[in-house]
Amino acid sequence: MSPGLWAPSAWVDGRWQDGVLLEVGADGRWTRVAAGLRCPSDAVRLEGPALPGLVDAHSHAFQRAFAGLSERRDDGRDDFWSWRDRMYQVAAQVGVDDVRAIASHLFHELIEGGYTQVCEFHYLQHQPDGRAHGDPLAMAWALHDAARASGIGLTLLPVLYERAGFTRPTLRPEQARFRLGADEVWEAVARLRSVAHARFDAGLAIHSLRGASPRSIRRLVQRAQSWSGAIHIHVAEQTGEVDDCLAATGCRPIEWLLREGVLDARWQLVHATHATPQEIDSVASSGAGVVICPGTEADLGDGLTDLAAWLDAGVRPSDEVKRGLRRFVPEYTAGPAD
Ligand SMILES: [Zn+2]
Structure with a gap:
């Protein structure tokens, strides 16, 4: 003591x-x-007033490597998708040792900024050509090691990611190293949780409705029926994603999740930028939380979430921020997201 x-x-x-x-x-x-x-x-x-530690509820640590290098407009058509292509150029070059070094740098910066917990939405799984590492969780362990060395608490979220879009059933070549199916996510989380300690845990993640098929999402949800941990998903970040989801399913992304009847208090909807009043009310009723990332959403021109509406609806704080102060957790602004 x-x-x-x-x-x-x-x-x-x-x-x-x-x-x-x-x-x-x-x-x-x-x-x-x-x-x-x-x-x-x-x-x-202590010298002055004390605040509880803040939680970075949405991180892609490897993206710290190019923060500040992509915030420019190369031509009149620069947008989220062109930013994503630049991000993939970085992702293609990052190895296990690089991830450990970049994440160590980021996690130390987070600690210096008052953050004590980070949720890593982890999809940089395999080698650049898509082949698994000798230990398929080598990248995950690198993140674990970086967090442990820095002292920050880490919730590691292996991501279900298997397709390039609603009408593209496979990943693009530059996305090959992201691939993880529903059963693989489940097994990864089981392995990671076998070494859980006070500052390390694992949860489930689904990249997005465009990045995972309904069948795989249902498979993961079914395996997680008695799971009590967190489930994170990018949702409704871009108007293009909303339009594509409508065309493919007849529903907006949040509406699709509601129609499936899967949302409950375990779920964290990341971004949720483009949500209708009805969707906001229904999410509140489901008990799911929202992770608003104003740094990223401004950086990438996603749009402005209707923060007042989410607050008025009484959306609860995420599981990861119960010990923190804030209802909505701004993502670390130096680490944009996809
Ligand atoms: Zn993200």
């Missing part, structure tokens, strides 16, 4: 409280948070 920290004021249970003693166990979790106390003689006295 550490001697504890004492703050003249701290944000506890949704309000500022004075004279707060914070004690932490060997596993890094709080063992005692008590207000209205004088500073014990053996406690470390």
